[in-house]
Amino acid sequence: MRGVSARTPGVVLGLSLALVCAGGGPGYAAPSPIPVVASTNVYGDLVRQVGGGRVAVVSIIRDPAQDPHSYEASTRTQLQLSRAQVVVENGGGYDEFVGRMLRSSDNSSAEVIDAVKVSGMEPNVAGEFNEHVWYDLPTMGRLADRIAQALGRVSPADADAFRKNAQVFKDELAGLEARTDRIEARRAGTSVAVTEPVPLYLTEACGLVNKTPAAFSEAVEEGDEVPPRVLRETLDLFTGRHVQALVYNEQTSGPQTEKVRKAAEENRIPVVPVTETLPQGKDYLGWMTDNITALDRALER
Incomplete structure (x- = not known):
């Protein structure tokens, strides 16, 4: 799907032409x-x-x-x-x-x-x-x-x-909302894990259920140490194959989230990386398109 950014030059040109016409004549300075x-x-x-x-x-x-x-x-x-x-x-x-x-x-x-x-x-x-x-x-x-x-x-x-x-x-x-609706129609109720609450609005729109212990994602988000018992519970999600994907915030990772990622990879559970800001060279729509595509592909594996 084509993003808005592909149309932007036309929008900018239209605004510029309108301003020139409104100014009318030599010496006009655009606002x-x-x-x-x-x-x-x-x-x-x-x-x-x-x-x-x-x-x-x-x-x-x-x-x-x-x-x-x-x-x-x-x-x-x-x-x-x-x-x-x-x-x-x-x-x-x-x-x-x-x-x-x-x-x-x-x-x-x-x-x-x-x-x-x-x-x-x-x-x-x-x-x-x-x-x-x-x-x-x-x-x-x-x-x-x-x-x-x-x-x-x-x-x-x-x-x-x-x-x-x-x-x-x-x-x-x-168009993106229609894609999340289609994922929900196919995958509603599918269990996933996250390292932080960052992507939860998107996963919920896709009908997915977050199985991560709240104490784990809260500790990671606050930069606190994850209690050993909570970490074991989180790792068990992957060793026991209780989830079908891990949505991983690349922007704020640390030793404990790396353990979780490694557990997912070792148990052949797909890892979907997300960030909190735009990757270089991406606009919002392109970024969300990539996130939804990655999530969809992970759930189909």
Whole structure:
């Protein structure tokens, strides 16, 4: 399936031509791009797909090898946030550095978009919440609309183009949702394991059941030591072949998650690698297409 990024040059060109025509004549200077700061390149990519050539986006976390949980703010990032007219953050405690920097930047005019709030999701009865909402495809569709609205308030003349770009993105997203529905139709109830809760919205959309002990994935996510008993229970999922795939967060691995990965490989259980930020050279739709394809192939082995 072709991603939105393949269409982007046309969108950007359309915006540019419209601006030239509106200016009418020599000496016309196109308006400056809207400065936008996103907490990660996942949201930065979404802004670019909606904003086309009318946005200048800075993504704070963009290195797949960088752990977003341990990010330390820089003076340069602080300056970029102080100039932003729109800020997109994940929220839910994932990227708290954005709020801290905004409070110290004295930028009260920026419109801040919180993806967790846009999702409309709430903690469960135990007060637990999976903040990795970019793996929830419907949330990303709603977020595209929300970004289009925010950009349209900054540049009303381009509001219609922003809305159309958001719709193009959502149309492509619908194709991915149809793929997860087809996996669910074939594989609903299939047991899998994860190293962290990162991909759970996607695995749940595919109808898969997470069998990982909660204490294991919680300890890994928090950077804590996994208790020996919990580690044994987790390894037993693979030695006993109680799961059909391991979805493994490559971005925050350590000795205990490596033991789990090795156990899966030794017992010929497919490992599906995932990350928290975009791999180099990928846009959001291409990235999610790859994730869904890898998961589908693993379940068919």
